[in-house]
Amino acid sequence: LDNFEHVLPAALLISELLAGCPELVVMATSRERLHLRGEREVHVEPLTLPSPSDPHYPDSVEALAAVAAIRLFVERADEVRPGFALTTENAPVVTEICRRLDGLPLAIELAAAWVRVLPTPALLERLERRLPLLAGGARDLPARQQTLRATIAWSYDLLTAEEQTLFRRLAVFVGGGTLEAAEMILGTVENPISDVLEGIASLVDKNLLKQAEETGIEARYVMLETVRAFGLEQLATSGEESAIRRQHAAWYLDLAERADPVLLNMSPGNDWLWRLVTEQDNLRAALDWSHQTGDAETFLRMAGALSMFWYLRSGFGEGRQWLNLALASRAPAPASVRARALLGAGLLALYQGEHEPAGEFLSEALKLYRSLGDDFHAPYSQFLLGVVAEDSGVYDRAATLLEEARALFDATGNQAMVANSCYHQGIVAWGQRDLVRATTRLEEALELARATGATFVIRWIVERLGIVTSERGDHSRAAALLHEALIHGQTSGDIHAAISGLPMLGVLAVANDQPALAARLFGATEAIGAPTGQSVIFQLPERTSFEQAVASARAKLGPSAFDAAWDAGTRLTLDEAVAEALAMTQAIIEARAGLVE
Structure with a gap:
């Protein structure tokens, strides 16, 4: 029985048939459960796509071509442009096209048909507005399957009026949202949803929404981006988009401002940090909306409150862009709000190695805060x-x-x-x-930090204490300290510390007579740090140790071997570089233990 969602009241007849015919098996396709006893639900998921961060990500074009979503795209593209094939040049673009389309077979087929007139990079660019593009399916398909919009509208039209309202309002969330956020945002606008949880459960049943994999105690729900694009169209024509986006921005401003003092004070704040990481796309959307609509105070407050988050996650370039935009506005704002944004701008400029503007921002912030008695x-x-x-x-x-x-x-x-x-x-x-x-x-600081639970500071202290210890000649203890810092960093979420720690581990590698490893770690530092806008080797006194170690490694290896090792390091991911460093510190620790025994 196909498309049973259109005749759901007939489910009782199915129940009677099953009761009267014990050997009968009914297989039904439906966008909504039948809610019968004994019903076994099998979700037909989108075609899977590996993430580049997945350790099992295909390492060749041939392996990538075997991935179901990509294989479907290539097959359909070849039908309209004979000879089309996956190559080293187009593989990243084709993969991103399939990812943008959530692995949905119909969407992939409709997109692939455009390869006849559009190069794949142009197709990817046009997918920013995906629904108008995803049309023109085969004439012998049902009308509802000839465009992606019609397919989604088919499901949307089956919703009750309140479910349609909830659906389009939920489209405001980018990358999903929590039940708490949905209830607060959608329950505090004109014509609020009477029972958000019940409505969400119904949309999950109808496969227009799905519950994300559990990552904590909060329930989180997400829409496929192609479905969300349709929801945003409905929201835009409903007349309530501004009110919903205003509430969305207010919620995420509150979230950022609750997290800010925890992160700024270096308190045990891993949960807050990971929560902001999860909500990063919603935070960006709220920043963009407040900026585009001229809500200068909300924009300034949010940009300032997120500065420590950007610091810890090594988002220096992005953070400074938002802060520069926010500070450029001379719209009236409370002194405390402007001061917080200045402090954040100074913090990020400092760790990009721009000391003069950092000093100017921080001096202005200090003046304002002193006037406020903060x-x-x-x-x-x-x-x-x-x-x-x-x-x-x-x-x-x-x-x-x-x-x-x-x-x-x-x-x-x-x-x-x-x-x-x-x-x-x-x-x-x-x-x-x-x-x-x-x-x-440093030892005094470590004792204080452990006593107060200053999570992030502990990592920084242990790391620098390790290098100072190495410079004093105790390489074994230095390895133990740096090993502790690496282990701590794997759970803290502090990407800035992880990247800035790599050259220090390279310094230890040189001291431990491993110049090739040192060069790889130096190369990894350069490659991983550059896209984030992070300056990790230009601050003193670390720069002095780094430059001495680089000169020593180059002298030991010779220029050609050193450059080759450095180049190899630029191809390492952060996790791979950390794994190499952990292997080194572990080996030094084990060697020391063997000597003691």
Whole structure:
């Protein structure tokens, strides 16, 4: 029985037939469950597509051509343009086309038909507005299958009026949303949905929505992007798009501002960090909407509140673009809002190695926060000015600013930031080549950080303590410390620390007489850090250690071998580079254990 969703009341007749005919088996296709006893539901999922981050991602064009979605595209493209084949040049574009179409066979077939008149890169570009393009199916297909819009509209027309309202409103979420967010956003507008959970359950039953794989305690629901595109069309013509998008932006602004103090204070904040990672597309959509509609205060508040998130996730380039746009507006905004955005802009500029603009942003933020009597953000701005001086090699000024900031944090009982200040005092001592005092400060900072649970600071301290320990000649203990930092980094979500730690591990590799590994790690640092806009080897005193290690590795290997190893490193992913570094530190630790035994 095909397309049973159109005659669902007849399901009772099926039940009677099954009861009267014990040997009868009924196979029905339907966009909605029949809700009969004994019913076994088999979902027909879209054609799967491996992610480039998948360790089993096909490593050749031949293997990629065997992936079902790509094979279907190539077959249909060959029908309209004989000789079309997957090549090294077009494979990435074809893969992205299939991914944009969610692996839906009908969508892939309709898109492939355009290869007759469009090169694949042009086809991919036009998929930004996918529904108008995905038309022109075979004339011998049912009308509802000749365009993708008609196929989705077929299901949409079967919904009740309230289900249609819920469906189009849910299309505002990019990459899905939580039940809590849906209830708050859709329940606080004019004509709210009476029972969002019940409505979502119905849309899941009708396969217009699906529950995401569980990643925590929050239920999360997603639409296929092709389905969402139809939902957005309906939302745009409903007259309620502005109200829904305004509530969406308000919800995600609140989320960002709740996460901000946790991340800024280096508190145990992994859950908040991962939550923002999950909601990254919604956060971008909210930023873009507030910017495009001229809601300057919301835009400025959100950009400032997300700055620490961008720092931890190594989103320096993206973060600075948003912050520059937000700060460029001279629309009236509370001083505290502007100060927070300035602090964020200074933070990101600092870690892109742009010390002069970083200092200007932070000095302005400090002035505003002092005028407001803010006893957290004012010392925080001063603390970051100390880090600007530290990274610029102006160690005496850095020591003064950090000591003052530490005293201010201590006066308010903020031990997490006392630990962070103490950590940077250790870095300053390292830059001044006082390795004993650097070790003392770093060990003190580590004790404070562990006591307060300053999750991210612990990783940074352990890593720098490892390098200082290596420079003092204890390579075995240095390996143990850097190994701990690597393990910690695999669960913390702090991509910035993971990338910035690679050259330090290269320094240890040189000290451990592994110049080829060091060169690979240096190459990986360059390749992985560049797209993020992150400057990881131009800050002092790390730069000094890095440059000495590079010169030593080059001398040991010779220019050709060094360049080859560096080039090999540029092809490593972050996970692969970390795995190589872990193997090195583990080997040093095991060798030390063997000597002790």
